[in-house]
Amino acid sequence: MKALICGAGIAGVTLAWHLERVGWEVELVERAAAFRDGGYMIDFYGPGQQVARRMGLMPRLLDVRHPVREIRYVDRHGRRTSGLTLPSGLDDVLSLLRGDLARAISAEVRAPITYGTSVESFDQHADGVSVRLTDGTSRAADLLVGADGARSRVRELAFGDVAPRFLGHHVAAFTLRDARLSAQIGTRYQMLTEPGVMAGAYALGDDRLSLLFLRRDPDPALPEDPAAALRRGFGERGWILPDVLARCPGPPELYYDLVTQVEMERWHEGRVVLVGDACQAVSLFAGQGASMAMAGAWVLVDELTAGGDLPGALGRYQERMAPGIAEVQDSGRRFIAWMAPSHRWRIAVRDLMLRLAALPGAGRLFVNSLSPGGHRLISGRSHVLESVRED
Ligand SMILES: Cc1cc2nc3c(=O)[nH]c(=O)nc-3n(C[C@H](O)[C@H](O)[C@H](O)COP(=O)(O)OP(=O)(O)OC[C@H]3O[C@@H](n4cnc5c(N)ncnc54)[C@H](O)[C@@H]3O)c2cc1C
The missing domain is CATH 3.50.50.60 (FAD/NAD(P)-binding domain)
Incomplete structure (x- = not known):
């Protein structure tokens, strides 16, 4: 056959x-x-x-x-707003490229x-x-x-x-080589979330950063210039974003698509x-x-x-x-x-849940949720x- x-x-x-x-x-x-x-x-x-x-x-x-030991939410200044140290025993989840x-x-x-x-x-x-x-x-x-x-x-x-069923979001990802930013981010999964947008970064341990961008957008048309669309959507939001987006590659190194099922x-x-x-x-x-x-x-x-x-x-x-x-x-x-809260109150609820999850024994429950x-x-x-x- x-x-x-x-x-x-x-x-x-x-x-x-x-x-x-x-x-x-x-x-x-x-x-x-x-x-x-x-x-x-x-x-x-x-x-x-x-x-x-x-x-x-x-x-x-x-x-x-790539072991992820901490999830950390940050503000536009890179300051931690909430987060969670992942409990041991989650080794059954492998984070991989x-x-x-x-x-x-x-x-x-x-x-x-x-x-x-x-x-x-x-x-x-x-x-x-x-x-x-x-x-x-x-x-x-x-x-x-x-x-x-x-x-x-x-x-x-x-x-x-x-x-495909369009879930109202655009997603993009790329990797970038930068020793200074990699040291700053570390092997923590760091995320900036604001209503309708999420940007995440993780250091891969060889001076490379893995970057993920998620943006609510009801338009199911892909932008002609995905890198420019990312800069428009995220470039003014502080943290490491202006720096990394100034060096954003074009496709195929830049992955850009609609989120669909x-x-x-x-x-x-x-x-x-x-x-x-x-x-x-x-x-x-x-x-x-x-x-x-x-x-x-x-x-x-x-x-x-x-x-x-x-x-x-x-x-x-x-x-x-x-x-x-x-x-x-x-x-x-x-x-x-x-994952992509559209309102500030949801971000506040998430941060509250994270604080509760820091209580002994609650971490695994939170990760499951x-x-x-x-x-x-x-x-x-x-x-x-x-x-x-x-x-
Ligand atoms: C940002 C992001 C995060 C994700 N996180 C997770 C996660 O945490 N865990 C998880 O399990 N999954 C995750 N996924 C989903 C996962 O990556 C996909 O579901 C998985 O890759 C699907 O595998 P596939 O082989 O069906 O499709 P793909 O990986 O898309 O592979 C399809 C292949 O077909 C090729 N191809 C496309 N069109 C043609 C054509 N016309 N002719 C010939 N070849 C073609 C493509 O180049 C590609 O090589 C994530 C996806 C994204 C975008």
Whole structure:
């Protein structure tokens, strides 16, 4: 059996890893010109971490993790307004750069990846799918997989225009090398929040800072010049922001996108199937997209190898994943008001909660409340976790 996977992100390389180990021939095509490094910090836990453990990736991930021991909210002068020292025992949450997770998985994938290429079109027939690529070549496969993210091209070709649910925010991230600012920020996750905006910084330990920007904006149009839009939205807000934004790179080093979720009735059509953000994006508000992408890839291979016909396997894959994804998407939407407070009173309530969380024993409860879906997943009451439970 042969699979052509469009998109070499977290979902795509995890799927390739598993398929080639059960004897499939696999090929990936990736739109980016080269491997996408760096990116933004993610918290990695729950089902994806269970899949990573099965893949034997944990030693490598523990090597590249960035321990966050404190969350600190600051004002425009960089003064601490509230915060929380994270309790020990949260070691099950790994903070990683997205690129480091993708690299750890890709390092063990033998399938060829053709960069700078995408799917142009495809035709399905009784015993296969013929795919034309944007480089003018063609491929024949038994299964075409769209692992090409929330703006999936394969999804568009297979299902037409499926508009992701826009959550009313724009998000941006980049890394910057600066020894002085890195020493100032340290391995504390520092954030400035004002109504409708959030900017966060974390030092990666090698003079690099990881920066994240979140801004409420009802306009679902991407700006023509994302770096200029960031400077307009954040450049006058003090702290380290004027300094870092003066050196803000353009895309692709600057990640800039809308915050969206993808909800679909069907994740497969004939010999075409979607995996990861392409069919189940949960958004950064839910904070588990990479974990869920790995879980989805694992469940898909589990069903493809369970026997029976292809449509049955693809249907069971969706049935196993979809309820848990809906649950995580819902918790993500409920979290928006706390991660990006739109009113001063919410910021005041959050600061009060943080002061209460400093009381003995309350820290873990608070962290769980910051990530409502995550708590359920870690404690094993989620449909998705059930799907990837250790044998
Ligand atoms: C700021 C931010 C913070 C986040 N925090 C967390 C977190 O804390 N925890 C967590 O688990 N998740 C988090 N996520 C979500 C997580 O990054 C995504 O859910 C995850 O990367 C999805 O993996 P994917 O492989 O489906 O999609 P992607 O990572 O988007 O990969 C898709 C791949 O397909 C390629 N591609 C796109 N279009 C095409 C095309 N037409 N042809 C060929 N290739 C194409 C892309 O270049 C990319 O390599 C966060 C996301 C953001 C933006």
